[in-house]
Amino acid sequence: MNRLSMVIALFASSAVLAQTTDELEKRERCAVRVSIALTGKAPTPDMLSSVDPQSRADTLIDTTDFIERYARFINTQFNRAPGASAEEDAPYYLAWEVLQKRKPWKELFIGAYRVEKNAADTVVVVPDPEGLGYFSSRAWLKRYAGNEPNGVLLSAAYRIFNNTIGLKLVPSTNAPDADITAAGRSAVGCRGCHYDGMFALDLAASVLPKRIDGTGGAITFEPPTSAPVTMMGGHTVGSMRELVTTLVESESFRFRTCRLAFNFLFGRNENRCEAPAFDRCMKEFRSEQTLQAAVASIVKDPAFCQ
Ligand code: HEC
Known part of the structure; x- marks a missing residue:
């Protein structure tokens, strides 16, 4: 070997070495990331040396x-x-x-x-x-029984919407002299949230149990007596079960589930670059139905370790 080719050979092998070190570091970083995000703990030595740490997501879940x-x-x-x-x-x-x-x-x-x-x-x-x-x-x-004067469970109705589909409403600061009864809530400035719109709180609450205030702060409930209501873009619901079932069968429920999964893994909502991972989550969750499938789809996405 002449001098020049020796230099070239040396250079080439150190490049290969650098590349593999890079690759190893990348895998290790990925292992740490996957393990911490899912379990809150550092990866096991076995996972740290894994060729494909993302494939371990199912086990960790x-x-x-x-x-x-x-x-x-x-x-x-x-x-x-x-x-x-x-x-x-x-x-x-x-x-x-x-x-x-x-x-x-x-x-x-x-x-x-x-x-x-x-x-x-x-x-x-x-x-x-x-x-x-x-x-x-x-x-x-x-x-979540609230304190509506006639025992209408507005607070519970809102919680149901919030938990299932992530609805966020900021109740308007009640003017101290505002009429808070059903009549008052149908006034302009209240009805937008309480009687109109896809997720009218009073309509939803009408199919929930009613609160009955007993003596000494005791609370009991009685079954609703209202007729079925049409809301959420044309769905007719006559009971709490029908209300919640309609919500969890909706695309909004799947969206909420994947968004929460992103928040669990990243501590924030998905960003625009993560749109493909988000779509995959929606697709997996729709077909598999488990939370595990939703979370795994995000962790296994190529973007997760980049
Ligand atoms: C931006 C939407 C919005 C508007 C506008 C609004 N509310 Fe509400 N209201 C809510 C939400 C959300 C809740 C449930 C809050 C909770 O307990 O979490 C609620 C709950 C209530 C409750 C029940 C409180 C309880 O503890 O049970 C009353 C009474 C009420 N609103 C009256 C009114 C009146 C009167 C107006 C008009 C002056 C009004 N609201 C306007 C969203 C709204």
Whole structure:
């Protein structure tokens, strides 16, 4: 070998070396990213040396670490503040159940379950043919019973829209002398949210149970008596079950689910470059129905480790 070709050979092999070091570092970064995003923990040595760390997403999604983190995340997103008691955080308990059993995610909202306290004072998820996800949990209903003078569950109606499809309304600051009864809420300035529009709160609340104030702050509920209402762009709903079912069968529900998944993984909404990953999430979630499928589709997207 003459001198020149030796230099060239040396140069070439160091280039190869540099390339593989680059590649290794990239894989390691990817492993850290995937592991932290899903479980909150550093990757295992085995995963760190994986040729394709993104392919480990499915395994990580089945860990207790992921389930616990996602159930907690959902509970913070679905409530304005932590519950005063464990039972009030019904979404957390039911999310655990739905994730652990890999049930369709919509079961969190319409599944045949009830969340309650057992004799040992522990919060448990109980099968209940009449159940409507965590919405049928007593503590949840009480938490969002509100204080409308005639017991109309406006607060619960809003929570249902918010949790399922991500509706965000900022109630107008009530003028101190505003008429807050049904008549008052149909006035200009109120009816836009309360009686008109796709998600009119009073219409939705009319098919929910009614709050009855007992003595000493005791709250009970009675079944709704209202006739079915037509809302949400032409859907007729006659009960809480029909209301929630219509919502979780909508494209808005899938959008909300993928958006929450993005927020869990990135701590922010999806950005424009991530549109293909978002679309894939919608597609996977539509066909597979599980939250796991939605999250995995984002983590396995080429963009996730770039
Ligand atoms: C921008 C939409 C919007 C407008 C406009 C609006 N509201 Fe509301 N209202 C809401 C939402 C959202 C809630 C549920 C808030 C919650 O408890 O989370 C609500 C709840 C209520 C409640 C029940 C509170 C409770 O604790 O149960 C009353 C009463 C009410 N609104 C009266 C009015 C009146 C009167 C007006 C007009 C002056 C009005 N609202 C205008 C969105 C609106």
